[in-house]
Amino acid sequence: MSTPFAFPLACVIADDNEMNRLTLEHYIGMTDGLTLAGSFPDGITCLNYFRAGHLADLLLLDITMPELTGLELVRILPEPQPEVVLVTTHRDYALDAFELQVADYLVKPLDYARFSRTVDRIRARRGPQTPAAPSLPAGGSEPTFGPEGNTLFLKINNRLTRVNFDEVLYIEAMSVYSVLVTAKHKHIVYSTLKVFEERLPFSHFARVHRSYIVNSRQVEAVEDNQLVLPGGYRIPVAKAYQESFFRRLRGL
Template identity: 55%
Template sequence: MPSPAAPLACVIIDDNEINRLTLERAVQRHDQLVLAASFPDAVEALSYLHAGGVVDVLLLDIEMPHITGLELVKLLPEPRPAVILVTTHAAFAVDAFELQVLDYLVKPVNYARFCQAIARVMELPLVPAPAPAAPVPAPTDISTTGTDLFVKTGGKLLRINFEDVLYIEALSTYVLLVTEKQKHIVGGTLKNIEERLPFRHFVRVHRSYIVNLHRVEALEDNMLKLGQHEVPVSRGYQDELMQRLQSL
């Protein structure tokens, strides 16, 4: 944290524009805060954070597409900023505090309650400002053993069993590896990881999706069902997909 005399740099992440603007006004109204950045998308915010973007306080929505607030907390670079979750559902409180977030605000946010949360941040011990982090590397350094791949995610090498991967989704400068229980964010493009996948049962079905054919349960109305997930199939990939499905 900065010294008590210096304002705290706040970053807001909320996909709802009205909620995001409400939080921006609350930050601007508080004389101990400064708005460093505001994002409608967790993926865009993650790029900012991993690139060493300044943040002391993270005001974070929970229910967002692609990456939820709870998933994003697990991906934050160290040292982590103070995290205040903001959501419409109090039911997430138990999961939130298991991740050691500082506070939990329920929408619509009351300004007095907002100030109370910021006061808790200001009571935290001072820590040295982190050096700018290196950008998240593209997944060019991957190795395989059987059905496993080692991929770089969150600044570390992680071993993933690709038989558990349902599909891979392109998100800006990241790709999302989705399993039934987890999501893993890897830097780089979908084309990059497609070229390096050693498994023939992974096939591109859309400009933004690669699927594991071994996990496909059904194809209906140009939508693939994989567990609780659905992935669209583009017209240009339909013929190849049907050939691959019939050859399994």
């Protein structure tokens, strides 16, 4: 069992790949002693965050970003600099990482076990922290379903968060996780799509593909067996689901 920490490490992410950011955000949320301070889609926004006087303990930094690469960002970060962990698909940056004296170098696709070992090494180097009283229990892998109108409480980033399912456009499978997509946010929930399919209490959510559950009330149009949703999202309807879903759609 992991031990809570009195002084959690404040983490910042900079990566132009949205799914990689979501994965790192989820890893931070499921790790005791870490808290997410900021998540940015490019190096310049991240640099401005630190130049504004904000601090962090750990920076998870993609290397190949447009306009300002991760390596360039490390060289111009203001003091005091956080511990830097480079995250990249390319192994040939290892020498650059060594010369910049970064804390570690993670190669995509990201792996939680490797991420966790990196965090443990950084903690060990920073010295022991005083245990604090435990907060919310970690819970299991399933979401906490407790409908109140059209909302449910789900565990997102290690906290119970109220989600308004009227705003959810679709739910996408991602390995053992699911991504809830709204017009403004994407939330990673540590639960399979099958669990959502079996336990969602809302009749207007329907499975349309092995990787997607869709809010049928958000469908704007159907083109070539694809559902057009707000924001330009297009979700395919697999052949096995077409008859039942389109019948449901016509009956709304």
